[in-house]
Amino acid sequence: MEALPDFPHITEEQFLDIITRLHALCTKLTAEELQGWESSLVQFPNLSPFLRIRNFLPSASPFQWHNLATVPQAREDLEAEDGGIEELIEIDEEAIDRSQSAGGEGLIRATYDITYSPTYNVPVLHLSVQDASGSVIMDLDHIQKLFKGLRSEMMQHVGIVGGLSPTYHPELGTPIFFIHPCLTADAMSSLGMGENRSDYLIAWLGVVGGVVGLYVPPAVALEATKCHS
Secondary structure (H helix, E strand, O other): OOEOOOOOOOOHHHHHHHHHHHHHHHHOOOHHHHOOOEEEEEOOOOOOOEEEEEEEEOOOOOOOHHHOOEEOOOHHHOOOHHHHHHHHHOOOHHHHHHHHHOOOOOOEEEEEEEEEEOOOOEEEEEEEEEOOOOOEEOOHHHHHHHOHHHHOHHHHHHOOHHHEEEEEOOOOOOEEEEEOHHHHHHHHHOOOOOOEOOOHHHHHHHHHHHHHOOOOOHHHHHHHHHHHO
16 A cells, blocks of 8 residues: 555554665666665664665865764674674775775765654664764764754754754664654655655655755655656
């Protein structure tokens, strides 16, 4: 069933279907069409599945990344069969080299994990940022400076950004930032779109994702529209 009768709220079953659809859609597109997006559906025993999207961002910011307060990535805290988690969080050195050789020296990596909130019945966006050396940035002020959208008047009005906070990953238990979902449903209701499974997540990303640099590539949005039509 395409329609979401409880929109803007969704069930966990609907969430799993929605993230599976988006990931499947991304696998059909070329790297050029994805514009740097790397999508993976993370599933492990005894953990709720979630969608992970990675992207490289240019360090066009008013400060130098090598001066940031960083913390080592806690790889040893993550355990998974066959090294699954370690593989998921491993820095893609070849991708960094490719980006730098293409004139993208100083690129940083953003990892976005989309999980489900059983309390608010909406998706939740989690954010982890690594500098060019691979260290995880856990300074909220620097994160806010990086993503200028955090201070946009529109998002301040909606109230979503005010909930950006450090927390622990709901599935992995690692330090991470997240955008609190308490006002997500209200923001979704005002959109006038996203009321079906095919484009719900695209609409949601339009509300939440751009605040922290997660923009939907046009080809992804177009393909989602085709799936709905």
